[in-house]
Amino acid sequence: MKIEVVDGNYYYEKRRKKFPQLYARDINFTLAPGEIMAILGPNGAGKTTMLKCITGLLEWKKGMTLIDGKPLATLDRKELWKRVGYVPQAHKMVFGFSVEELVVMGRAPFISTLAQPSAKDMEAAHVALDTIGILHLAKKSCNEVSGGELQLALIARTLVSNPEVLILDEPESHLDIQKQIVILQTIKHLSQERGISCIINTHYPNHAFYLADQVLMTAKEKGIIYGNVQEVMTESRMKEFFGIELKKIIYEEEDYLVETMVPRALGTERDFSNCRFNDFQ
Numbered sequence: 001m002k003i004e005v006v007d008g009n010y011y012y013e014k015r016r017k018k019f020p021q022l023y024a025r026d027i028n029f030t031l032a033p034g035e036i037m038a039i040l041g042p043n044g045a046g047k048t049t050m051l052k053c054i055t056g057l058l059e060w061k062k063g064m065t066l067i068d069g070k071p072l073a074t075l076d077r078k079e080l081w082k083r084v085g086y087v088p089q090a091h092k093m094v095f096g097f098s099v100e101e102l103v104v105m106g107r108a109p110f111i112s113t114l115a116q117p118s119a120k121d122m123e124a125a126h127v128a129l130d131t132i133g134i135l136h137l138a139k140k141s142c143n144e145v146s147g148g149e150l151q152l153a154l155i156a157r158t159l160v161s162n163p164e165v166l167i168l169d170e171p172e173s174h175l176d177i178q179k180q181i182v183i184l185q186t187i188k189h190l191s192q193e194r195g196i197s198c199i200i201n202t203h204y205p206n207h208a209f210y211l212a213d214q215v216l217m218t219a220k221e222k223g224i225i226y227g228n229v230q231e232v233m234t235e236s237r238m239k240e241f242f243g244i245e246l247k248k249i250i251y252e253e254e255d256y257l258v259e260t261m262v263p264r265a266l267g268t269e270r271d272f273s274n275c276r277f278n279d280f281q
């Protein structure tokens, strides 16, 4: 599925006087099938709002989303949600459901109204739980799992409908580092093996380096930059958009490379007063 946004912009009615446009420049991008785009920006920059506008959960006040060249507004919503998986930010919601019930709800576009999920739907839910590595939680109540486990279940819920596109709002934000890696690798695998396109909001520059073909960076007064990850995520751009100095680090082994960015402010001054000359050799 190809997703395009043409001249998109938005405002919240309540805040229209102060912010007649949430984005200082209109949003334009094209995401080809199997590509991953990361959206980065400071808190409040409008990343969640952008995901909602892209998927039609909110209506752009200006511009539009095109799906395979057709305006999203002209598409049948039920058909669209068979093709698009949306993972919202996980809040501790009070669910009376078990994890497998939550996940099988992802099959809803395929289940006729009032019908019970079939054995095939249940099997799809278990496969999705297994893919994410939380099949053992299937029977647990959503009230009893941790925020991170709930986040994983929400991701599994989108996978049961075999989406062509995954839209993920900070999917790694409540997860420990091992589960973050599981999620990032799963997203990459889904894009490479199944050709699923992904749009992911993240606060982690190194996750964008790992995953993204393209990056869209936004900050209220700075506007929007969009391009490939190397073009957009430079030290000077990060300083401009986030107001802090981030240093790009490349860790290399023979045939292995990790790119990341670390905040310079978290370093400490080195004290060389007790070092002997030989220590520097």
Ligand SMILES: Nc1ncnc2c1ncn2[C@@H]1O[C@H](COP(=O)(O)OP(=O)(O)OP(=O)(O)O)[C@@H](O)[C@H]1O
Residues within 6 Å of the ligand: 012, 014, 015, 041, 042, 043, 044, 045, 046, 047, 048, 049, 050
């Ligand atoms: N329903 C709403 N009504 C009015 N203003 C809203 C509403 N939802 C969000 N906003 C405001 O719009 C701006 C963008 O919010 P949004 O949640 O899209 O930002 P974000 O970049 O995703 O933030 P974060 O990184 O903190 O999750 C914020 O200033 C927010 O307070």
